[in-house]
Amino acid sequence: MSAASPASRWRGPLQLVAKRIGLAFVTLGLVSAVIFTISGLLPGDAAQELLGQGATPEQIAALRSEMGLDRPALVRYFGWLRGIVIGDPGKSLVANMPVADIISERLPNTLVLAGLTTLFAVPIAFLVGIWSAVTRGHAADRALNIMTLAMVALPEFLVATIAVLVFSVKLLWLPSITIVPQDPTLVEFLRAYAMPVMVLGVGVIAQLGRMIRAAIIAELDRPYVEMAVLKGVSQPRLIFRHVLPNAVGPIVNAMALSLSYLFGGAIIVETIFSYPGLASLMVNAVTSRDMPLLQACAMLFCATYLFLVLIADTVAILANPRLRQG
């Protein structure tokens, strides 16, 4: 039907997306330099940490040269960058095994936790956001507002501690640490993950729910919504067919932020529930000055974040006919 041929119709958005991908790589390159520089600024290094206080300077120097830490910074940077690009971020200085192996052992754990939390929290966030927006100013909206505000304000460790107190200590329903047995049954699996998912989900639901509410309300004030009401469009159709397609941009961006938090920011939950995820791995790498591991984790978090934002931008571009037809 449209006058433009299919090929030319997609050229505009593809160019936009290609530009974003290019920009993401440039950002990643800059970030790599920043990560490398900052990790170099940390006091002490792995050689010192490994040998402890009693080591002589000669011993430390020997271990340094063995680890390659005495080479000039630029040489080390480009060697490391090359490794990242070809998928070999080097060897852990502490565990003495490839960083890639350590990460790939932890990565599935983080993905499962993040994935489950997403499945749990995003639908509820939509429910909260939409419900709150359509009842704007009424009792339901105010109640939801107070709830989400409280959820945002409560620190995660407090929520986690309370959850452990209630569900593990008082009610004895759930285990207080997350250990997933080999080949778990569904019930075992859900019981193991229930608390960390809940605790992580609270923050996501609150943040994302508020963003969704704001995005929808911004649209509800626009004249096309009044027009739709005057056409006799029902409330669900108004929200799902008329409003949400226009609110997609801000909502997917808020989702990208939430998900990237789940991927790399779950440190408190991982610690409290003794869950072996990536965030605690990175913190351990900092304390032991295991630079290759630390740098690899940081790059991974950054890349994930950029990837999620890229997807969000792409979705926003595709959802907007103006941008889509560029």
Added chain:
Amino acid sequence: MNPAPHVAVRNLSVTVRAPDGSPLRIVDDVSFTIQRGEVMALIGESGSGKTTIALSLLGYARSGAKISGAITVGKASFGGAGQATLAAQRGNRITYVAQSAAAAFNPSRRVIEQVIEPALIHGTASAAEARKHSMALFEALALPNPETIGSRYPHELSGGQLQRLMAAMALITRPDLVIFDEPTTALDVTTQVEVLQAFRKVVREQGATGVYVSHDLAVVAQMADQILVLNRGKVREQNSVKAVLETPSDDYTQTLLAAAQPVIKAAVPTVAPTAVGAAPLLSIEGIHAGYGAIDRNGCAAHPVLTDVSLHIGRGAAVGVIGESGSGKSTVARVVAGLLAPTAGTVSLDGEPLAASLNRRTREQLRRIQIVFQNADIALNPAHSVGEILGRVLRFYHGSSSHQARQRIAELLDLIRLPAGIADRRCDELSGGQKQRVNLARALAANPDVILCDEVTSALDTVVREAILELLAELRRDLGVAYLFISHDIATVKALCDEIVVLYKGTRVESGLRDSYAAPPFHPYTDLLISSVPELRTDWLSSVGPQASARFAHMHESAALCRFVPRCPVAVAGRCDVTPPPHRAMTAGNTVLCHRTESELTGS
């Protein structure tokens, strides 16, 4: 058949909560009836309650408003006393055409989906039938490419096209009552004519009963059978169109009628068009300007103005008119230094001004002031009137607070506002008062030239007349010059002694006001003038269909006359081949056209 009126409204009142919490009646005890097949116009200024009444016919009240009274439309009634509630009839038996179609269409959905949506959700037709019906309506509404236009998105269509598509959306369910809410107010005059003609044709063909909300008596005269004049929520007069126009009984109606034809009594001072030969106060020479990146040849990516020149004498008023997109506001932005031109110069008293604002001296800035269209946006709502004016006085004149207070009182007197208003915040003022303050802000600098950018366009007719009056007085008393930008030729003719017509960034005609009284004009000027609705019921019929343009298929080109694709008198072999010359007419005006004076006079 049934002698009962199709629409009956009895004792309708609509109440909202005033900011202080007390109930405020915005519609007060209004009653009227409409017979089947008739169009009733609701006319009044903003705040008259006309849109509120129209919306209540759909059983709809904007948030916080309460409707009371009795409304019946056909078999439905308000509150459900009839066989159905009005709200249940929305979009089905009773439909609505909104003021700004550009905003009322959902930007992320194709137009056709939105046009046939009422038929689908109310089950009045299958998708295929609705599509077929919509194409018939598109055709009846004179929309281009009726088969494919629906597959576009709103941003790909013009305002006039969207307004007609919205009318198709309102008619898709074959409703009993169509409510038009200021449907042409946001359009250019030339587009308005086409849209009005299309509306009137379909309303007559469909035998639809209509309610037409407008502030413009001349527009209403073309569309309606009956007129209901409203003021502050009360009915002032109700009668047939002819009776209201010819023998208005109410004094408010008479005020409205008078304001519809602005004739400035404060007489345009015949400040002799500056002694011939004297250097003009402000000169704009060969300005090219645009937006976006500037390429190697010094052209902007989106050029807006091409070779525009004009001169303003001391105390003169020069009007710039054109439709949206003509670049008229860009002229003001260039003169004010808000936008650097890509070529050409602006000079004040023969001295060239720096292209950009921050390289002009404070004295140069002081002498040229700009007044924007929308005082609501231009004035800081958090500041009092005194603070707004005082800041200008301190900035340009370094006034002490005592001097400033004195001067503020003088300024308020000048713009005919009570001195007490200095302590009020802007958001407590009415639209007309705000525009006066906006003007006083410019006057506080003691400027030589004020650039007025559509300063009367957002105002009601009665208020507009008062502001024009004030502008004329200020010019007479203070000798200030105006560059007066407007889309409305009647306003410009009322105030200015010289008028420049812009079309797509080129100056197509310039001349003294009197030369715009009768042909020869540029064909575009001719179109502008003939598109202004007149206060008689047969005006729209007399306009006839716009003469078709020979070169409608051509794309507008910077190398030729830009008006060619729309020009009814374009000549093959000339207009589509070479750029037109500036021709001087005997009446003193200059016209950018291939046609000679005698040809233009005849057309």
